[in-house]
Amino acid sequence: xxxxxxxxxxxxxxxxxxxxxxxxxxxxxxxxxxxxxxxxxxxxxxxxxxxxxxxxxxxxxxxxxxxxxxxxxxxxxxxxxxxxxxxxxxxxxxxxxxxxxxxxxxxxxxxxxxxxxxxxxxxxxxxxxxxxxxxxxxxxxxxxxxxxxxxxxxxxxxxxxxxxxxxxxxxxxxxxxxxxxxxxxxxxxxxxxxxxxxxxxxxxxxxxxxxxxxxxxxxxxxxxxxxxxxxxxxxxxxxxxxxxxxxxxxxxxxxxxxxxxxxxxxxxxxxxxxxxxxxxxxxxxxxxxxxxxxxxxxxxxxxxxxxxxxxxxxxxxxxxxxxxxxxxxxxxxxxxxxxxxxxxxxxxxxxxxxxxx
Numbered sequence: 001x002x003x004x005x006x007x008x009x010x011x012x013x014x015x016x017x018x019x020x021x022x023x024x025x026x027x028x029x030x031x032x033x034x035x036x037x038x039x040x041x042x043x044x045x046x047x048x049x050x051x052x053x054x055x056x057x058x059x060x061x062x063x064x065x066x067x068x069x070x071x072x073x074x075x076x077x078x079x080x081x082x083x084x085x086x087x088x089x090x091x092x093x094x095x096x097x098x099x100x101x102x103x104x105x106x107x108x109x110x111x112x113x114x115x116x117x118x119x120x121x122x123x124x125x126x127x128x129x130x131x132x133x134x135x136x137x138x139x140x141x142x143x144x145x146x147x148x149x150x151x152x153x154x155x156x157x158x159x160x161x162x163x164x165x166x167x168x169x170x171x172x173x174x175x176x177x178x179x180x181x182x183x184x185x186x187x188x189x190x191x192x193x194x195x196x197x198x199x200x201x202x203x204x205x206x207x208x209x210x211x212x213x214x215x216x217x218x219x220x221x222x223x224x225x226x227x228x229x230x231x232x233x234x235x236x237x238x239x240x241x242x243x244x245x246x247x248x249x250x251x252x253x254x255x256x257x258x259x260x261x262x263x264x265x266x267x268x269x270x271x272x273x274x275x276x277x278x279x280x281x282x283x284x285x286x287x288x289x290x291x292x293x294x295x296x297x298x299x300x301x302x303x304x305x306x307x308x309x310x311x312x313x314x315x316x317x318x319x320x321x322x323x324x325x326x327x328x329x330x331x332x333x334x335x336x337x338x339x340x341x342x343x344x345x346x347x348x349x350x351x352x353x354x355x356x357x
Contacts, residue, residue: 017166017169018164018165019166019167020162020163020164020165021162023162023165025159025160025161025162025173025256026158026159026160027134027135027156027158027159027160027175028134028160028173028175028201030134032171032173032201033120033133033134033201034116034117034118034119034120035066035115035116035117035118035119035120035121035122035203036117036203037066037067037115037117037203038066038067038085038117039117040067040203040204040205041068041069041085041204041205041206042065042066042067042068042069042203042204042206043065043066043067043201043202043203044063044064044065044066044069044089044200044201044202044203045063045064045065045120045122045130045199045200045201045202046061046062046063046064046198046199046200046202047060047061047062047063047139047152047154047197047198047199047200048060048061048197048198048200048221048345049152049179049181049195049196049197049198050195050196050221050223050343050344050345051181051193051195051343052193052194052195052223053343055191055193055195056096056191057094057095057096057183058095058096058097058304058305058318058343058345059093059094059095059316059318059343059345060093060094060095060150060152060181061091061092061093061095061310061316061345061347062091062092062139062141062152063089063090063091063092064088064089064090064091064122064128064130065087065088065089066087066088066109066113066115066122067084067085067087067109068084068085068087068089068206069204069206070084070206071214071312072214072217072312072313072314072349072350073311073312073314073349074089074312075089075104075275075312075313078105078106079106080106081106085109086108086109086110087106087107087108087109088106088107088108088109088112088113088124089106090103090104090105090106090107090124090127090128091103091104091310091311092104092141092143092310093308093310093316094148094150094183095305095308095316095317095318097304097305097318100305100308101143101146101148101185102308102310103143103146103310104275104310112124112125119131119133120132120133120137126142126144127141127142127143127144128140128141128142132154134156135155135156135157135177136153136154136155136156137153137154137155137156137177137199138151138152138153138154139151139152139153139154140152146185147185147186148183148185148186149183149184150181150182150183151181151182151183152179152180152181152197153179153180153181154177154178154179154197155177155178155179156175156176156177156199157175157176157177157178159176159250159255159256160173160174160175160176161173161174161231161248161250161256163233163244163246164202164244166204168205169204169205170202170203170204170205171202171203171204172200172201172202172203172204173200173201173202174198174199174200174231175198175199175200175201176196176197176198176199176229176250177196177197177198177199178194178196178197178227179194179196179197180192180193180194180195181193181195196223196227196228196229196252198221198229198231214235214236214237214243214349215236215237215238215240216234216235216236216349217234217235217236217314217347217348217349218232218233218234218235218264218346218347218348218349219231219232219233219346219347219348220232220233220288220301220319220344220345220346221344221345221346222299222301222319222321222323222342222343222344222345223342223343223344224251224252224340224342225340225341225342226251226252226253227252228249228250228251228252228253228254229248229249229250230247230248230249230250230290230297230299230323231247231248231250232246232247232259232262232264232288233245233246233247233262234262234264245261245262246258246259246260246261246262247259247261247262247290247292249290249292249297249325249330249333249335251333251334251335254333254334255332255333257292257294257295257329257330257333258292258293259290259291259292259297260291260292260293261289261290261291261292262288262289262290262291263288263289263291264283264286264287264288265286265287265288266283266285266286267283267284267285267286267287267300268283268284268285269281269282269283269284270282270283270284270303272306272307272309272315273309274309274313274314274315274350275309275310275313276313278350280314280315280350282303282307282315282317282348283303283348284302284303285300285301285302285303286300286301287299287300287301288300288301288323292329293329294327294329294330294332294333295325295326295327295328295329295330295335295336296325296326296327297323297324297325297326298323298324298326299321299322299323299324300321300322300323301319301320301321301344302319302320302321303317303318303319303346304317304318304319304320305317305318307348311347311348311349312349313349313350314347314348314349314350315346315347315348315350316345316346316347317345317346317348318343318344318345318346319344319345319346320341320342320343320344321341321342321343321344322340322341323339323340323341324337324338324339324340325337325338325339325340
């Protein structure tokens with residue numbers, strides 16, 4: 001077994017610039033909610049939905065980016081345009097386990113995509129329409145070559161989580177939503193269900209800390225049985241430079257519990273090829289811990305789907321976990337001593353075989 005624990009080395013510049021721990025988080029302001037491109041080189045939105053059982057689907061990932069971020073989330077070598085500022089990165093994955101539908105491609109902003117800098121509005125005719133204003137959003141996605149259409153309606157809840165808040169450099173937050181999804185995959189293969197959804201919004205400049213090559217990136221989401229979430233985020237740059245190592249617990253209808261540390265111990269590995277055909281080590285089973293002032297959440301997880309190589313140099317995959325909350329400080333969330341199990345979702349930047357991983 002190899003233990004993967006984050007290093008403690010932190011960049012002083014990042015700590016000074018980032019004010020995420022003190023920023024207001026009841027709801028984004030109008031300026032924070034609206035598209036910040038082209039005043040910033042890139043602006044992204046990510047929607048992550050975990051489907052409840054017995055739905056045939058495991059998760060949905062939709063990521064849209066105006067401009068290129070310059071980090072491994074981009075498959076920038078596939079961009080054929082004259083200027084990265086004109087890139088529109090559209091990423092989609094609907095995972096069912098035995099089957100999946102995926103799309104990863106670039107389009108040109110100034111000729112193919114309509115957007116509004118002062119609003120939440122994106123339109124790629126025939127494929128994507130994303131529009132809304134706090135707290136309501138509607139998304140229509142079509143993939144004609146897969147005979148698939150999706151309509152997703154979101155309503156944001158109060159309270160959200162800043163992952164980074166450095167206003168002149170890089171900002172990123174997650175809002176929590178209740179939603180409904182309707183799908184049609186041709187013929188009689190259609191349906192609808194209610195679900196809980198994460199809606200991320202980020203924007204920034206292509207400078208430190210974003211241009212650091214990432215050695216580690218893991219974003220793990222576990223759906224709680226009541227419709228809430230447990231989330232873990234771990235990122236490292238070169239030489240063990242820790243950029244983020246945090247998490248949170250949010251029961252459905254409850255307050256947020258901020259978790260100050262996340263650790264992951266991989267129990268078994270597999271090897272898969274990323275989109276460039278490079279072999280990458282991907283966990284098959286792992287044990288995790290989220291720890292904060294209120295208590296701890298310890299769990300074991302097993303990957304349940306094949307990793308899908310659509311996340312730049314990395315993968316998306318579904319998991320199943322079981323865990324236990326420890327600590328009296330979690331009484332306010334109604335979680336102290338509670339055992340939980342359910343479905344999960346992971347984003348992972350590739351860990352390459354033969355590179356000391």
